[in-house]
Amino acid sequence: MAGGASFVERRRFLRLNSDCPVQLKQMPQNYPVQIHNxxxxxxxxxxxxxxxFYFYPVHCKLLVELFVSQEAEPIKVVGRVVWVEQMPYQERYKVGIEFSDLNEESRVYLRQVISDSALS
Incomplete structure (x- = not known):
């Protein structure tokens, strides 16, 4: 970068650019059940x-169902919104969700999906 500044990568995990279907339910359970795709x-x-198309506030807890494969069951995990950004000139939002309780079996499966996709 110009001026001697350097970019520091803070991500701990390999990222896969992927367009998987996702279902989201806001938590806790006493909220009216609304599923957003x-x-x-x-x-x-x-x-x-x-x-x-739905706004989720930062720190909002969500039940996330991630459909990474048509052959496998969806990965179900609780996550929390860590950032939200409205898309310019649209009523849509980019949302960053951090997983908070991904079980080991799902973590291994997700790691394998990401690794396989990165190699192909």
């Missing part, structure tokens, strides 16, 4: 980025 933009073991 979306499409991921990128996925990692630590979280995902997606675009949504």
């Amino acid at each position: 979306s499409i991921s933009e990128d996925i990692s073991e630590g979280g995902l980025q997606l675009s949504s």
Whole structure:
């Protein structure tokens, strides 16, 4: 970068640019159940980025169902919104979600999907 500044990569996990179907339910359970469908933009073991017509506030907890394969069951994980950005000239939002309780089996499966896609 110009002026001697350098960019520091803070991500801990390999990211896969992927457009997987995602279903989101806001938590806690006493909220009226509303399921919002979306499409991921990128996925990692630590979280995902997606675009949504629905606004989720930062720190909002979500139940995320991630459909990474047509052959396998969806990955179900609780996540929290870490950033939100309205898309210019649209009523859509880019949303960053950090996974908070991805079980080991799902983590290994997701890691394999990402690794396989990165190699192809």
